[in-house]
Amino acid sequence: MAFSDDETIQAEGSATSTYALAQLRAYIDAQGDRQGSRLPTERQLAEEMGVGRRAVRRALEVLENEGRITRRQGAGTFIGSPPAQPVTRDALIGxxxxxxxxxxxxRLEPQLAALAALRGKPAQIARMYDLSDRIAQSQDADEGELWDGALHRQIAEAAGNALFLSLFDIVNQVRQDAAWQAVRERARGGLAGHAVPVAQHRAIVEAIAARDPQGAAEQMRVHLFSIQEKLMRLGSTDADLSAIPEPGQPAIA
Incomplete structure (x- = not known):
């Protein structure tokens, strides 16, 4: 690893950190596409640039903050940003x-409904009817949420697209958190408010059974817009969202 020596005088006094930073930036730029390659140790860098280790350390802190290097405890310093980490369910909820x-x-579920109308098997559609009946017959909010989630997933499964299904499952994991369920139930107004979503679910299933992709997508949009509107109304009332448990925390009955 070679550094230019035409600015050696800058390595004296208070300019040492700035000098080290400029030299390291130039070196990283010269590496081009060698992302992930390892830098020498702080001691080696200090010796090669003729500056103190403190100056090198400060320069590396700036480069790390800029995302140009990654420092791993016990492993060393590497060119480039750290690899993206998988997003966990708890992180998504938070x-x-x-x-x-x-x-x-x-943006996702109307397309799933349309594909289900095109590709859904008779047994899957029969299952949708059964699930919509179970939603209508639910005795409490918890049971209603259970069958509601099962119906929406059956529609996603009937769409016959594994990637769409995996995306649906990610979203569904977030929306099934207890805090989200509590808010949705308040927006519906409890079991007394279930008549509208029950009718909307039935309309979605009937459009799928009729092999009407546009109708199925539109009925799903109507259903989801209805939920969104109620959530917005809830957020603007005195019983605002601050009274709802934080994401990831249990809802209080």
């Missing part, structure tokens, strides 16, 4: 609000 969930659902 970083997602109700309206973000609805934005994704409104």
């Amino acid at each position: 970083a997602t609000d109700f309206f973000e969930i609805m934005e994704v659902r409104l």
